[in-house]
Amino acid sequence: MQALVIVAHGSHLNPDASTPTYDHADTIREAGVFDEVRTAFWKEEPSFREVLRTVESEEVYVVPLFISEGYFTEEVIPRELRLEGWDLEQWDSDGTSATHATLEAADVDKTIHYCGPVGTHDAMSDVIVRRAETVTGDSEAGEGFALAVVGHGTERNENSAKAVHLHADRIAETGRFDEVKALFMDEDPEIDDVTDFFETTDIVVVPLFIADGYHTQEDIPEDMGLTDDYRTGWETPAEVDGHRIWYAGAVGTEGLTADVVIERAADAGADVGDAIETVRHRTRSDANASAGD
Amino acid sequence: MTDVNDEQLDALLSAAASGVDYDGLVAEHDVDGYRFETPDGTHEELTEAEFGELADRNPWFVSNWYYWRARDRPDTEVAFLRYLEGADDRPVTDRYETMADDGIVASWGQLRIDIALGEDGHRVYTVRNETEADTAIESLTVHTDPLEARELVKHDDRGRYRPLKTAPTLPTGWAFVDLDGRALAETVEYVYPATIANWHLERRGELDVDHWRETMERQSGIYSVIKTWDRGEGHEHVNWVAEACCADSQCLKRREWEYEDGTPLEVDGGDGEFPCREPCSLVVTAARQWTKLEGEETKRYEFELTPSEKEQIEAIVDAVADGEAESIREADIYEGANRYRARFLRAKRFDEEGRLCGVPTDDGS
Structure with missing residues (x-):
């Protein structure tokens, strides 16, 4: 038997923080390739500490629903899961290239395949593009559009900015959008001046965050000038300095993120059958349906 | 009492070769024939047909064994489900009679779990908030998919987010019905994560x-x-x-x-x-x-309060600490933590900067 455990931050204060995690778990559960699909949280229950004992399978694929490699993926999660002999060297990563490491956990008799975070997987570039399609309601969105990928910045972790650049560069290389840039909340180039960085009138803004919360629903919309007060909401698109801003909200809420979770597990050796194709197809149908609402 | 289910009888006949001894049912098969034993009596040197007749007369013993042993269940789940129906203490007949009648009532945290007898001796579980034990299921919102429990328990009845799943604020108004054992354990897992696993470890002395x-x-x-x-x-x-x-x-x-x-x-x-x-x-x-x-040192402050005002401050702290502030009635001015009483105290004793009796917190402020 093989299990998938999605580990995420969660929140003591925000009831919606766990929603994308549950949604992606459900999508993967429906694909039917894992005997068990579980979720665990740093701030909610089951905790990282106690999730493995709720799993029956002997092979467990743990995928962090985090944006970048750093404090949580390198220190907190391995420690709380009691991964014996964990050493960052096992990931052999340049900051965005971790795939997986195979370890034992001290409190259960199981093999744990500890994967890199979803945010740095190449497939996350596709999720950002899908997010642009969803927010514009145009499955061909690209020509005539600029794309801004937004990150938190280096305040806490330099790898966080690396992940943003990784995807901005990958998407730029495809030539699909007229312009692509990485922008940040707390370092240059800053999201506050978003319209200064693009020639194109229509700018799609996709924050590389897992869940919607304070940053994506309060800070960024106000900083970009979409609204004076986040509580009154904003238009999509919103007119700012002669540009139209298509603000997408956290990329991690996009249904296709479930595909990245599966790809992480598959890269670590999980037998995922045709789940990647199934989920890519199904989440596209869902995205088109919601774009038409 | 219905006849024994064929599938269950076949499973018991095969298992008898290696011996069955479960909740009072003993089934064996050797060169002398079959042996069938319940607390009501022992029968030996039986033919397969005679064994089948005895099983037919004791379908509860057979289905009880089948429910717990012949199906592929994790140990944790078996231990939990058996605990709920008191299987280690209550004889098979007693449990089955109760399940067939009003059902066995069990609890887990604030959950009330009703165990009824389903087809062929299987169990059917119903779960709801224990405070709604006497509420008709029809007047509750009914669910059958355990996954739906995640959203249900996210907020309490006052609409507040519950960051702690085991807080005694389980919301009301819902019921999970027609659950089998696996679905019951899943539902409980979403309401009270990891509690079954830790309970089981503790029972085995391995917590x-x-x-x-x-x-x-x-x-x-x-x-x-x-x-x-x-x-x-x-x-x-x-x-x-x-x-x-x-x-x-x-x-x-x-x-x-x-x-x-x-x-x-x-x-x-x-x-x-x-x-x-x-x-x-x-x-x-x-x-x-x-x-x-707690890194702060204490300081000596001097406040002028009437004895009732001192007690009122204590009453306010108690009301907040016990979560009772909101239940104090609007016009109940006899309660120190009543809103009007608190507003009066603030009007009288706080200065324009919100300081009690105008006393600065720090010397310089």
Whole structure:
């Protein structure tokens, strides 16, 4: 038997923080390739500490629903899961290239395949593009559009900015959008001046965050000038300095993120059958349906 | 009592070769023939047909064995489901009669679990909030998919987010019906995560408790400050944490962690069915704030209050601490924590900067 455990931050204060995690778990559960699909949280229950004992399978694929490699993926999660002999060297990563490491956990008799975070997987570039399609309601969105990928910045972790650049560069290389840039909340180039960085009138803004919360629903919309007060909401698109801003909200809420979770597990050796194709197809149908609402 | 199910009889006949001894049912097969035994009597040297007739007359014993042993269930799930129906203490006949009649009633935290007899001796479980034990199922919102429990238990009846799943604030108005054993265990897992696993480990004497000291030593990042709160001068502060956060009125888990191995806390751990094996993330987060606040030295302040005003301040702290502030009635001006009473006290005793009796917090302010 093989299990998938999605580990995420969660929140003591925000009831919606766990929603994308549950949604992606459900999508993967429906694909039917894992005997068990579980979720665990740093701030909610089951905790990282106690999730493995709720799993029956002997092979467990743990995928962090985090944006970048750093404090949580390198220190907190391995420690709380009691991964014996964990050493960052096992990931052999340049900051965005971790795939997986195979370890034992001290409190259960199981093999744990500890994967890199979803945010740095190449497939996350596709999720950002899908997010642009969803927010514009145009499955061909690209020509005539600029794309801004937004990150938190280096305040806490330099790898966080690396992940943003990784995807901005990958998407730029495809030539699909007229312009692509990485922008940040707390370092240059800053999201506050978003319209200064693009020639194109229509700018799609996709924050590389897992869940919607304070940053994506309060800070960024106000900083970009979409609204004076986040509580009154904003238009999509919103007119700012002669540009139209298509603000997408956290990329991690996009249904296709479930595909990245599966790809992480598959890269670590999980037998995922045709789940990647199934989920890519199904989440596209869902995205088109919601774009038409 | 119905005839025994063919599939169950076939399974028992095959299992008899290696011997069955379960909840009072003994079935064996050797060169002398079959043996069939229940608490009502022993029958030996039986032909397969005679064995089948006896099974036919004792379908409950056969289906009981089948339900628990012939299906592929994890040990944890078997132990939990058997605990709910008291299978280790109550004879098969007693349990089946109760299930067939009004059903067996069990509880887990604030969950009320009804166990009824389904087809062929299988169980059918119903789950709801224990405060709605007497509410007709039809007047509740009915669910059958365990996954739906996640959203249901996210907010309490006052619409407030429940960050602690085992807080005694389980919302009402719903029921899960027609659950089999697996679906019941899943539902409980979403309502009270990991409680079954930890309960089972405890029953086997294998619960891995992490006490306060080791849990705080493990913390890093913004939480690493907490370990500085333990200064080797006693652990009164941890008693206060446990009294504040871990009492049954705040959390249904039974606290098994102490200050450290061999140094128990002086406050009661609670009476819950399922154990708490280490300080949870809410306790850790609160402890970080208390570590910072408790770093302050005390100061001497002088306030002029009437005796009733002093008692009113105590009443306000009590009402907030016990979560009763909102239930004090609008016009109940006899309660110190009544809103008008509190507003009067503020109007009289606070200055324009919100300072009690105009006394500055710091000398310079």
